[in-house]
Amino acid sequence: MKLAVVALTALLCVLLFRLVMSQKASQEPRTAVEQEPRGKAKVGEGAKKKPKSAAVKAKPGVTPRPSTVATTYLTQVLEKGKFQKVGNTLSVSAGDTLQLRCKGNPVEWGVPTYLQEDNEGRLRMVQHKQYGMLILANSTGADTGEYTCYPMHCEDTDCRKEYEKAVKVFIFFPDPQELFVPSSNYYEVIQLRTNHPAVLPCQVTSPSAKVTLHHEYPPAEVKVDGSEISFSVTRGFTIHRPRPHLAGSLYCVASLGGLRQSSTKYMLVYVHYPAAPPSPVIQASSDTVALGQNLQITCMVVGEENVLVDFTWDYPGQKIGRPLYTQDSVETVQVDGQGRQQRSESVLMVEEVREVDQGTYTCTAQNLEGSRSASTTVSIPGGSSTAKLKQPRERGRLRGRLV
Numbered sequence: 001m002k003l004a005v006v007a008l009t010a011l012l013c014v015l016l017f018r019l020v021m022s023q024k025a026s027q028e029p030r031t032a033v034e035q036e037p038r039g040k041a042k043v044g045e046g047a048k049k050k051p052k053s054a055a056v057k058a059k060p061g062v063t064p065r066p067s068t069v070a071t072t073y074l075t076q077v078l079e080k081g082k083f084q085k086v087g088n089t090l091s092v093s094a095g096d097t098l099q100l101r102c103k104g105n106p107v108e109w110g111v112p113t114y115l116q117e118d119n120e121g122r123l124r125m126v127q128h129k130q131y132g133m134l135i136l137a138n139s140t141g142a143d144t145g146e147y148t149c150y151p152m153h154c155e156d157t158d159c160r161k162e163y164e165k166a167v168k169v170f171i172f173f174p175d176p177q178e179l180f181v182p183s184s185n186y187y188e189v190i191q192l193r194t195n196h197p198a199v200l201p202c203q204v205t206s207p208s209a210k211v212t213l214h215h216e217y218p219p220a221e222v223k224v225d226g227s228e229i230s231f232s233v234t235r236g237f238t239i240h241r242p243r244p245h246l247a248g249s250l251y252c253v254a255s256l257g258g259l260r261q262s263s264t265k266y267m268l269v270y271v272h273y274p275a276a277p278p279s280p281v282i283q284a285s286s287d288t289v290a291l292g293q294n295l296q297i298t299c300m301v302v303g304e305e306n307v308l309v310d311f312t313w314d315y316p317g318q319k320i321g322r323p324l325y326t327q328d329s330v331e332t333v334q335v336d337g338q339g340r341q342q343r344s345e346s347v348l349m350v351e352e353v354r355e356v357d358q359g360t361y362t363c364t365a366q367n368l369e370g371s372r373s374a375s376t377t378v379s380i381p382g383g384s385s386t387a388k389l390k391q392p393r394e395r396g397r398l399r400g401r402l403v
């Protein structure tokens with residue numbers, strides 16, 4: 001009897017183990033490529049999936065995590081019976097028809113914004129049993145941009161895009177007449193924020209165009225050294241560390257063959273962002289105040305010049321709606337070793353202190369980069385019962401003073 005129970009338990013254990021392992025194996029293919037060391041544990045499974053992972057590796061950098069797109073890829077249909085695997089970028093002569101094939105059923109396509117809105121029936125998407133097709137007829141340089149295939153995950157009729165499996169390709173449509181993708185705006189306004197990169201898209205239709213950056217006034221070419229300012233044929237110019245002298249009207253010039261063209265204009269507006277949120281320092285005129293005395297809490301920020309600092313206060317009397325007022329001021333000061341600095345100050349005035357004014361005072365200082373708070377505590381010794389008795393009269397007095 002005992003033996004039978006042991007044997008049955010052992011059998012159950014084996015079955016359970018097999019079940020778990022087979023479930024794991026069915027989940028594995030997706031991750032097997034990603035975690036290579038683990039792959040060797042499942043020789044049978046891994047070997048079968050190899051060709052697919054190799055296909056993904058043939059186009060490195062298509063997505064940040066190529067391992068997760070083991071089943072998605074794009075091919076370009078060239079002519080009858082001819083296909084070509086697509087890499088990061090692709091060039092299709094303007095005027096030609098683009099045909100892309102993406103494995104999966106169903107798939108969805110992402111196209112440049114301009115094409116979504118206005119393609120005059122030139123763009124078609126067709127779903128076949130094994131793959132989706134994107135067909136763009138009578139292409140123009142303006143069609144240049146990023147094209148994406150999203151495999152769809154469906155449960156019954158409810159489908160969602162599998163973003164992690166998306167495949168992207170940047171397609172150029174070199175147009176001998178138009179070196180830049182036309183822009184609907186005469187000029188674009190771009191904010192140059194300190195400590196944040198700024199991008200001037202000036203998208204070219206041909207990857208072989210030579211592109212330079214220019215200041216309109218005074219007319220001068222802007223030096224592109226690759227570190228302060230860099231250029232990418234798919235993203236345009238990136239200003240990595242915006243500086244005030246770059247503000248103004250800029251444009252790009254593209255040249256290819258005998259052709260030389262200017263892009264739309266970019267109005268660069270410099271906005272001074274401080275390097276960090278303010279660091280407020282708070283101080284009460286006294287930590288202990290007698291009832292009826294005046295109290296002042298000072299909140300001060302010393303930092304870069306020409307940075308607006310905004311102060312807000314939280315104080316004990318708030319809960320009964322006690323109206324207090326503040327005096328704000330800004331001045332430039334000389335700080336040893338740091339040169340000219342700006343001192344911004346907010347003083348909270350508490351006149352004729354009452355018991356309700358006892359507690360924590362918090363000042364929050366904010367600039368464009370963020371906000372920080374500082375707190376201090378004020379105690380009001382004695383008179384806890386008398387304060388309550390006096391309240392109605394005091395309120396009257398306060399009102400009287402405010403009128």
Ligand SMILES: *[C@@H]1O[C@H](CO)[C@@H](O)[C@H](O)[C@H]1NC(C)=O
Binds near residue numbers: 120122137138
């Ligand atoms: C492409 O252009 C040709 C010639 O202008 C025109 O006949 C044809 O209808 C266009 N095709 C599409 C799909 O717009």
